[in-house]
Amino acid sequence: MKILASIVSALCLIGTAAHAAPQATDDCAAPFQASGDTIVNFDFAGSQVSGGIVGAPCVTQPIDAVRDLWICYRSECNGIVEISTCGLTTLNTIIAVYEPSACGCPGSQVPIRCCNDDGCGKQSFVRCELSCDRTYMVRIMIRTNEPLGTGQVSFTCTGEPCPKDSGLTAPECRECCGARPPLVDALPQPFAPGQVTAVTFGRQDAPAGNISVLRLVDTGDQSLAPILGSGQLWTPQDFTAPSWDLATLGNLFGVAFDGQGNIFVAHTELYQDDVLGALGVSPAGDGRGAIYRIDGATGVPTLWRTLPQAAGAGAAVGLGNLDFDCERDCLFAANLEDGRIYSINASTGGISAFDVQSGAIEAESATGNGSAIAEGPNPNGTSSEPAGFAGFGATPFAVKMAGDRLYYSVWEQSGTPQSIRSVEVDAIGAFIPGTDRLEFSLPVVSPDGSGQGRPVVDISFDADCCMLLAERTALSFDSSGAHQSRAWRACFDAGSTSWTATNYELGSVGFSNWQNATGGIDYIDGALGPQAWVSGDFFSTPVIGGANYGIAGIPLIDANPGQNDLPGGPMVDLSVNKSMVGSLDITCWATEEPCSIETDDLSCVPNADGTISYLWDFTIVNGSGQQADMLILSDPAFAPNNVFFLPQPLPPNGVMQLQLPIQGAPGTELCFTATLVRLGSPDPCCTVDVCITLPDCECFEVQKLDLVDLPGAGTFGLNLDIVNLETWNAEWVTLAINPASIPAGFSADVTPDLIDVAPAVAFGGTIDVDAEATGGAISIVTDAPAGTQLSLVVGMHTLAFHPCCFRTIQVTVPQDGGAGGNPSDLNGDGVVNAQDLAVLLAAWGTASSEADVNGDGIVDGKDLAILLGSWNG
Numbered sequence: 001m002k003i004l005a006s007i008v009s010a011l012c013l014i015g016t017a018a019h020a021a022p023q024a025t026d027d028c029a030a031p032f033q034a035s036g037d038t039i040v041n042f043d044f045a046g047s048q049v050s051g052g053i054v055g056a057p058c059v060t061q062p063i064d065a066v067r068d069l070w071i072c073y074r075s076e077c078n079g080i081v082e083i084s085t086c087g088l089t090t091l092n093t094i095i096a097v098y099e100p101s102a103c104g105c106p107g108s109q110v111p112i113r114c115c116n117d118d119g120c121g122k123q124s125f126v127r128c129e130l131s132c133d134r135t136y137m138v139r140i141m142i143r144t145n146e147p148l149g150t151g152q153v154s155f156t157c158t159g160e161p162c163p164k165d166s167g168l169t170a171p172e173c174r175e176c177c178g179a180r181p182p183l184v185d186a187l188p189q190p191f192a193p194g195q196v197t198a199v200t201f202g203r204q205d206a207p208a209g210n211i212s213v214l215r216l217v218d219t220g221d222q223s224l225a226p227i228l229g230s231g232q233l234w235t236p237q238d239f240t241a242p243s244w245d246l247a248t249l250g251n252l253f254g255v256a257f258d259g260q261g262n263i264f265v266a267h268t269e270l271y272q273d274d275v276l277g278a279l280g281v282s283p284a285g286d287g288r289g290a291i292y293r294i295d296g297a298t299g300v301p302t303l304w305r306t307l308p309q310a311a312g313a314g315a316a317v318g319l320g321n322l323d324f325d326c327e328r329d330c331l332f333a334a335n336l337e338d339g340r341i342y343s344i345n346a347s348t349g350g351i352s353a354f355d356v357q358s359g360a361i362e363a364e365s366a367t368g369n370g371s372a373i374a375e376g377p378n379p380n381g382t383s384s385e386p387a388g389f390a391g392f393g394a395t396p397f398a399v400k401m402a403g404d405r406l407y408y409s410v411w412e413q414s415g416t417p418q419s420i421r422s423v424e425v426d427a428i429g430a431f432i433p434g435t436d437r438l439e440f441s442l443p444v445v446s447p448d449g450s451g452q453g454r455p456v457v458d459i460s461f462d463a464d465c466c467m468l469l470a471e472r473t474a475l476s477f478d479s480s481g482a483h484q485s486r487a488w489r490a491c492f493d494a495g496s497t498s499w500t501a502t503n504y505e506l507g508s509v510g511f512s513n514w515q516n517a518t519g520g521i522d523y524i525d526g527a528l529g530p531q532a533w534v535s536g537d538f539f540s541t542p543v544i545g546g547a548n549y550g551i552a553g554i555p556l557i558d559a560n561p562g563q564n565d566l567p568g569g570p571m572v573d574l575s576v577n578k579s580m581v582g583s584l585d586i587t588c589w590a591t592e593e594p595c596s597i598e599t600d601d602l603s604c605v606p607n608a609d610g611t612i613s614y615l616w617d618f619t620i621v622n623g624s625g626q627q628a629d630m631l632i633l634s635d636p637a638f639a640p641n642n643v644f645f646l647p648q649p650l651p652p653n654g655v656m657q658l659q660l661p662i663q664g665a666p667g668t669e670l671c672f673t674a675t676l677v678r679l680g681s682p683d684p685c686c687t688v689d690v691c692i693t694l695p696d697c698e699c700f701e702v703q704k705l706d707l708v709d710l711p712g713a714g715t716f717g718l719n720l721d722i723v724n725l726e727t728w729n730a731e732w733v734t735l736a737i738n739p740a741s742i743p744a745g746f747s748a749d750v751t752p753d754l755i756d757v758a759p760a761v762a763f764g765g766t767i768d769v770d771a772e773a774t775g776g777a778i779s780i781v782t783d784a785p786a787g788t789q790l791s792l793v794v795g796m797h798t799l800a801f802h803p804c805c806f807r808t809i810q811v812t813v814p815q816d817g818g819a820g821g822n823p824s825d826l827n828g829d830g831v832v833n834a835q836d837l838a839v840l841l842a843a844w845g846t847a848s849s850e851a852d853v854n855g856d857g858i859v860d861g862k863d864l865a866i867l868l869g870s871w872n873g
Contacts, residue, residue, distance in 0.1 A: 024069035028105040031070035041068045046149040058115040066141040072103035073132035073138050079159015086120035089151020094141040095124040111739050132162035160493045172403025172494045173465035176588030177326035178257030181296035182859040194220020200252040200582035202271025213252045222526035224595040229567030241299040250277030253582045261296030269478040307335045317389050317477050320397035322813045323632035329427035332399045340392030343429040352430040357394035361431045388475050395681035400459035409456035417441035418456050440499040457519040458583050466491040468532050472519030481579050482537030485517040505565045520584035524757040535581045550574035595686035596621045604697035606764035614662040622650045628676035628685045635672035637664045666696045697725050699805035708854040709823045718768040718779030719856045729760035734795035740793035748782035763770035777854050788813040823853050824867040
């Protein structure tokens with residue numbers, strides 16, 4: 001619908017709360033306090049007679065005096081709160097809700113926000129839009145000539161619950177960082193457009209022809225990728241360079257793309273080997289703690305940094321995972337030896353180090369080994385801390401930036417929940433003291449007697465800013481496997497301010513009950529939909545047969561908890577030795593959907609038989625790269641327009657506005673796929689998921705709302721057409737500006753405020769409100785600044801003003817042309833005279849914009865009336 005209701009026509013709803021609260025009081029200065037979903041008792045015995053209702057158009061007739069009881073209500077939700085006495089008393093009640101304020105007698109200065117009389121027989125029912133943690137005075141009334149008695153009033157929140165403050169905040173995921181490396185586009189057979197995956201390994205596998213410890217996999221085009229459930233593996237192109245071998249780079253685990261397509265990889269001891277890369281030998285180290293940079297255009301690796309590690313065979317601990325933040329131009333790296341996370345600025349070399357156990361933050365400005373924060377016997381080291389593993393509960397592993405916080409995992413002892421924490425980072429990449437906090441902990445894996453831990457070794461975020469996490473089975477920092485390691489998706493709930501994690505099922509039920517992650521996870525949005533891609537061990541059995549070690553995509557949402565998630569996505573066997581596949585990082589997904597649909601309006605359309613249909617106005621964008629000729633809508637509510645031929649072909653990047661009828665009941669949520677199709681092509685152009693909710697069609701529908709400048713400072717006209725959706729005849733229209741919408745110190749008024757609709761308009765008919773007003777357009781005069789939102793309350797009534805209904809229309813104050821120029825001055829000579837009249841008469845009956853004074857699309861008597869009223873020459 002084009003408008004939102006602030007005062008809703010009455011419906012009868014019986015409240016159902018679990019308990020009854022003490023009763024409302026007769027003294028508005030000391031009202032009963034209530035909040036949330038509750039029921040409040042009331043008893044009018046002994047209640048005093050009070051003044052009547054001021055400014056409440058919902059009563060059936062003027063009321064000079066009432067008996068009233070008062071409740072100070074604090075909303076625990078944002079949105080509609082239903083307040084009802086329906087079925088809870090035999091009394092003839094009236095309910096009024098006053099604008100939010102401190103609890104106490106509202107007096108005549110506080111406007112009534114919502115009210116109802118006889119919404120369900122003699123009782124009343126209000127659906128009122130309230131705000132979190134604001135207090136509202138609620139007045140329950142009976143007329144003075146009514147019998148006294150008792151009853152209850154129920155309060156039910158149907159809006160969004162107020163957020164609970166747990167100290168946590170939602171992650172603020174910004175634009176994705178990792179860029180596609182240019183070298184994959186320079187290959188004799190370039191990679192397909194789309195996302196590229198980098199995978200690290202612990203050992204090269206020469207018999208299988210794999211000579212690298214780093215490989216790029218073409219995961220961009222999934223249009224021909226078989227899902228594992230089909231019984232087939234996916235075999236996309238991959239790439240490795242001769243210099244990405246074990247001898248040059250050593251064992252690798254951590255990996256991250258930067259914003260130019262360069263790849264950072266890090267030394268590890270995680271694969272039971274102590275293989276160091278020759279490239280890492282330097283005055284700063286012997287390959288232990290090395291971070292290498294692979295040039296994205298040439299593929300040439302260089303030693304980028306060496307983090308503090310103890311020298312000597314068998315003494316190294318290695319590094320955890322990496323992440324690159326494009327906004328700060330910083331690489332983040334976890335060091336398993338000193339228990340620190342390092343932030344290294346790629347441009348300046350500036351270093352900030354965060355000690356996970358103590359929370360201490362150290363910094364230096366020099367490049368190199370980080371001498372001021374090195375430890376043990378490292379070259380130039382000054383720390384007195386001993387070399388070796390930092391210890392369980394003190395060692396970070398996975399790192400990932402989101403907004404201004406770095407999310408990281410802490411390697412906990414076996415049998416202890418693995419914790420995910422975060423710390424804030426400033427604009428240049430330095431850690432901010434005192435900002436570290438626990439986000440959540442993952443449940444302990446079922447015991448297998450091995451004593452192995454399952455640290456979270458990789459973190460990523462998907463397009464919904466939900467966290468993706470992968471574990472790796474590890475007996476120690478230099479001995480790891482795969483079984484009983486899990487992958488997770490954790491999403492933040494703003495209402496409870498907490499995380500909820502869902503476990504994916506990977507691999508085979510025969511091996512550790514579908515828990516076969518090896519420590520890499522990231523996000524792909526491809527032709528098969530959004531997916532979490534993971535590295536794993538013993539994939540695919542029994543779907544294909546045998547054991548496969550590599551990477552696989554899982555549908556992002558776990559649709560079948562407790563069942564293998566892999567058959568829903570593709571799997572790539574990388575032909576490596578068991579448990580030798582490591583982490584992965586994937587370049588960014590597209591920042592925009594290939595095609596998109598945006599709802600412009602959902603209009604209520606009355607039918608001749610008294611029923612209501614809908615008209616869906618929407619804009620569709622074809623970003624698929626090929627022409628589209630048809631639109632297919634999967635929901636039967638669009639029948640017979642499920643297959644819709646476009647009025648004309650929609651070219652690539654073309655935009656088209658369409659309008660289609662819909663059948664359905666009010667409040668129904670329709671979620672469907674919309675697919676653009678090119679005639680003669682076996683593949684669709686693109687598919688997008690759409691959800692729309694059919695609105696309630698009570699009261700009236702706004703068919704036209706135009707604003708026009710009128711003579712005089714701060715004066716503009718309102719042209720308004722509304723369609724009657726009630727079964728009774730509309731014979732009066734009232735107009736009023738809600739005082740609460742007028743900024744303090746300003747004024748606003750509408751003229752006329754009462755309009756006689758003659759002849760009466762029945763169901764489905766259109767009321768041309770502005771034509772009924774004297775002089776044409778409705779006049780609004782305000783000194784509020786341009787851009788101010790005014791709430792215009794429009795009421796539609798029968799001859800006796802009951803029944804009636806109300807809607808609120810938001811009107812934005814336009815730029816004022818009345819002081820600087822008169823719209824009736826058609827020739828622009830500064831006066832309104834016979835020359836302007838001649839221009840108007842010459843354009844009579846046309847849509848000439850030069851003579852259309854009120855801007856309603858036609859030059860007619862309304863324009864003439866405005867011009868004559870502005871005559872000054």
